[in-house]
Amino acid sequence: MFNTRLCELLNIKYPIIQGGMAWVATHELAQAVSKAGGLGIIAAGNAPKEVIREEIKKLRENTDKPFGVNIMLMSPFADDIMDLVCEEKVPVVTTGAGNPGKYINRLKSCGIKVIPVVPTVALAKRLEREGVDAVIVEGTEAGGHIGELTTMSLVPQISNAVDIPVIAAGGVADGRGFLAALSLGADGVQIGTRFVCSTECIAHDNYKEKIMKSKDRDAIVTGRSTGYPVRVLKNKFTKEYLELEKKGVPFEELEKLGAGRLRIAVMEGDMDNGSIMAGQVAGLINDVKSCEEIIIDIIKEAEVGLDRLESLKRGE
Structure with missing residues (x-):
């Protein structure tokens, strides 16, 4: 039911990406999300090259599903991690805290899908021209480093401005938020805080x-x-x-x-x-579940929400 063009782009079952959270998004969490049909992400954070190489190795020992690596462009090791993802032929790279423009051609030449986080319409349009495959539109509701615009206002504006897939981030933790993001024009969602409260997450x-x-x-x-x-x-x-x-x-x-x-x-x-x-x-989250249960719950709740909208449309 929710087989969007993001699913086709990334070869995933559900249009759900796990956020690249430093210290939290390890191979344990990423492989669990990928196994459950989403796209798991290993967060490079400020870690050196060999640490992330080992994370990639451990993930691949446990699943052959697609996954990605998130690169924080302000990290002193950003160039090294770019070398690593090309060496390891990582399927997807997401970026944050900066403009990945100077890396795009190299990543694309290695067959890597490039998906940056964008906080404005202008940057989304610019990066589309430079060849990125999709954009993550992150609203101020998100955890960690944020911009000023809300997901509700920013997603439809960027969806109107670009032709590549748009991934909504910030304010999504359940099926209602997932369905709302699709209604705003997104092709999928990125979820962070909800996945922290998963059994596979190594957070304390x-x-x-x-x-x-x-x-x-x-x-x-x-x-x-x-x-x-x-x-x-x-x-x-x-x-x-x-x-x-x-x-x-x-x-x-x-x-x-x-x-x-x-x-x-x-x-x-x-x-x-x-x-x-x-x-x-965070105020919506009150339990710890496996990543598979979290994703299934989101999809089921979105289907219920869609049925409700159809009933309202019919005047029932």
Whole structure:
């Protein structure tokens, strides 16, 4: 029922991509999503080349399904990871935190599908001209590094502006959000926070528990003053960070304060001092399930939603 052109482009069963979340999106999570019919993503984050090579090796030992690697362009190892994905012939590369323009021709020449995250119509149009295969349109509802425009407003504008497949990200955690994204003109969705609360995700149980206990106003934004806003869950660390922002503390000091905070949240389960990146959909999540169960639930709920819309159309 939901066999979109994204499914054909990536050779996947369902038009669902797992977000490239640093420290969270390891081979364990990526292979589980790919096995379940979506596209699993290994997040390179700030990891060196050989670490990601090992992640790719372990994934391929467990599945022959398509997968991707997310490359953060601000990483000091970005060039090395670009070399790696070409050497390993990774099927798909998604990019974030920058413009991947200088890498596109090389990736395409290696047979790699290139799918960047875009926060504006202008960048989406430019990258389409440069040959990317699809774009991930990420709204401010998402967890981690964000832009200012909402998914609701940005997806239809970019869908109108480009002819390549559009993937909606930010604010999607269930079948209702999935169906809404398709209604806005998207060909599929990227989901992050919901997959954190999966049995296969290696994130600390405290991290998952924090998400499940979150309410609608618990996902806040830090770092606006620096030009690099990040959506996280409220805790002791965010309170301290925001107070320093109000005082006008220099960027370098804020950057030093935030260094390593995501790692101690994900790996050590420090919910007071860690940076707990999560989207506004955290308030919708109240259980931990396998990736397969999560994807099946999303598709089934979307089918129910579609039936409801058909009933409304008939006036029932």
